[in-house]
Amino acid sequence: MLVTDNPPAEHAPAMGDPGLRWLAAVILVIVACLAALPFVSSREADSTMTALKDVADKSRAYDRLLGLLKDAETGQRGYIITGDAAFLAPYDNATLEFPDALRALVALAETAAERAALGEIERLSRLKLDELADTVALRRERGPDAAAAVVRDRRGKIYMDRLRVLVGEQIDTLERRRHALRDRLRTTLGYNTVLGIAASVASALVIGIALYVATRTLRERAQGAAQAHQLAEAQAEQARQSQARSQRLADTAQMLQAMDSLTGAEELREVLPAFLPRLLPGSAGAVYLYRNSRDFLQRAATWGGDGGHPDLVGADQCWGLRFGRVHAAGSGDGMHCAHCAATPPPENRTNLCVPMISQGEVLGLLVASVPAGPDAAMDQAAATAISEQLALGTSNINLREVLRRQSTTDELTGLYNRRWFDETLRRELFRAERKRAALAVVMIDLDRFKHMNDTYGHEAGDLVLRAVGQCLRDGVRRSDVACRYGGEELVLVLPECDGAAAVRCAETIRTAIEALSLRQGDVLLPAVTASFGVAVWPAHGDDAATLLQSADRALYAAKHGGRNRVCMAA
Numbered sequence: 001m002l003v004t005d006n007p008p009a010e011h012a013p014a015m016g017d018p019g020l021r022w023l024a025a026v027i028l029v030i031v032a033c034l035a036a037l038p039f040v041s042s043r044e045a046d047s048t049m050t051a052l053k054d055v056a057d058k059s060r061a062y063d064r065l066l067g068l069l070k071d072a073e074t075g076q077r078g079y080i081i082t083g084d085a086a087f088l089a090p091y092d093n094a095t096l097e098f099p100d101a102l103r104a105l106v107a108l109a110e111t112a113a114e115r116a117a118l119g120e121i122e123r124l125s126r127l128k129l130d131e132l133a134d135t136v137a138l139r140r141e142r143g144p145d146a147a148a149a150v151v152r153d154r155r156g157k158i159y160m161d162r163l164r165v166l167v168g169e170q171i172d173t174l175e176r177r178r179h180a181l182r183d184r185l186r187t188t189l190g191y192n193t194v195l196g197i198a199a200s201v202a203s204a205l206v207i208g209i210a211l212y213v214a215t216r217t218l219r220e221r222a223q224g225a226a227q228a229h230q231l232a233e234a235q236a237e238q239a240r241q242s243q244a245r246s247q248r249l250a251d252t253a254q255m256l257q258a259m260d261s262l263t264g265a266e267e268l269r270e271v272l273p274a275f276l277p278r279l280l281p282g283s284a285g286a287v288y289l290y291r292n293s294r295d296f297l298q299r300a301a302t303w304g305g306d307g308g309h310p311d312l313v314g315a316d317q318c319w320g321l322r323f324g325r326v327h328a329a330g331s332g333d334g335m336h337c338a339h340c341a342a343t344p345p346p347e348n349r350t351n352l353c354v355p356m357i358s359q360g361e362v363l364g365l366l367v368a369s370v371p372a373g374p375d376a377a378m379d380q381a382a383a384t385a386i387s388e389q390l391a392l393g394t395s396n397i398n399l400r401e402v403l404r405r406q407s408t409t410d411e412l413t414g415l416y417n418r419r420w421f422d423e424t425l426r427r428e429l430f431r432a433e434r435k436r437a438a439l440a441v442v443m444i445d446l447d448r449f450k451h452m453n454d455t456y457g458h459e460a461g462d463l464v465l466r467a468v469g470q471c472l473r474d475g476v477r478r479s480d481v482a483c484r485y486g487g488e489e490l491v492l493v494l495p496e497c498d499g500a501a502a503v504r505c506a507e508t509i510r511t512a513i514e515a516l517s518l519r520q521g522d523v524l525l526p527a528v529t530a531s532f533g534v535a536v537w538p539a540h541g542d543d544a545a546t547l548l549q550s551a552d553r554a555l556y557a558a559k560h561g562g563r564n565r566v567c568m569a570a
């Protein structure tokens, strides 16, 4: 349109016109600034994502520190109970690694408060490790009773409880920081998108102006017009790339956010296929995660069609895993991995295998088939960045699973803890009321347990509690909940179970406990028995408190009736 409607050249303002040149220069400066802004904003998003990764690393370092102390304590307990030096392996390993783990955390400390907390952690850890070393030495030189006497004075337990609280507070602080960083990332990405659009609009404007000027001066300034075209195209390409980059960052952040809300790795099957096709356009592939046994990697998700990816992959079947870095193989070149869906890949495709590495540990494998061609290098870089984010997200899922398990279970018996019991009873009472179904509660108390502790030591008592916990787990259905109520008191919540069935269940467990034959080292411990009190909703109480009181009174009756028996509430 502009070319045909042009006035004759002699009346048109030429590029040589100083006014027009100034106008062009001003527009170019504005457009250049707009195009640069998304880059600045992207840098901000990059630095926030790095900070997020650092916070997650530090959280894991705290968790590892506590894990080392627990390993040392487990080794010490095993050695004291058995006298077998083989049990000291985790203890030796943990005491060896502990100073480095603590030093690494001190080096990462950022605030005076964190340094103060680490100082206290260091002091308590030293006391705890000294106590462990003393008891190990005592066991070696003076036998189990001398070592057990030191354990019994509970000094070590007090240090350990305090350390758990201190480390937990640090992890909570880091969790709050992670949420704040995620909010900041979301805001930055919002700005980024707006700036990307503004840059695109400005580029479109400059293209229009450049075309206008170029056509007006075409006859005299053919070369100048071509340069203007090139400049406009470069600007448009720059804006397109910046927008694509912003979009990829936003998609990656969204994927991480979605992964943050997962309760287990199996849910990746739902989340990843929604994001990976957007992050690697035109691709198809699969994500594998190591099984707990670490012998094979198991397929966790696929995208871009089923693709024939096998369920399991051995670490030695993948060149990427063997080299510990991204491995690419095209149709006519490179070493092909046996596990890839199409080996070798079709003419116009490249297979990428990218190990997912977090903190130097390989957590899984990203396998992607991408289009071969000029964008292949960009796809490879993107796949590497995505695998880093997947590794970060996966290790966060693993960490959350461990923390959730720790917060709901009792460490000694492996049964659910008191907090979980309170929540479960409240929830099951609501359900029973809604379904009009029965619900039974069974309170259990070990008989003359003080005598066991006083005669055979606290470790023997712990051994008994662990074995009784196993009897409870074996004796209930999957839908029942067995908890440690406190000390040597245990409790069962039996949904949809009437009085007769609850008494039968209690009898089974009572008989199993009575039949236990336990040894502590060479010493055969005396038979253990327990008393049971059963109460049923709604006959013995219509809320949690009265139901528990009824079960407790029935337990009292069982004790007074001679112990080692099951009594139903009156």
Ligand SMILES: Nc1nc2c(ncn2[C@@H]2O[C@H](COP(=O)(O)OP(=O)(O)OP(=O)(O)O)[C@@H](O)[C@H]2O)c(=O)[nH]1
Binding pocket: 412, 445, 446, 447, 448, 449, 450, 451, 453, 457, 458, 459, 460, 461, 462, 465, 486, 487, 488, 559, 563
């Ligand atoms: N080993 C060990 N003992 C514990 C634990 N928690 C509580 N106990 C002990 O359990 C014993 C409970 O004793 P009592 O409440 O007097 O009752 P009992 O000796 O079992 O006698 P009855 O209940 O009347 O049959 C105390 O000695 C506690 O120290 C624990 O985690 N480990």
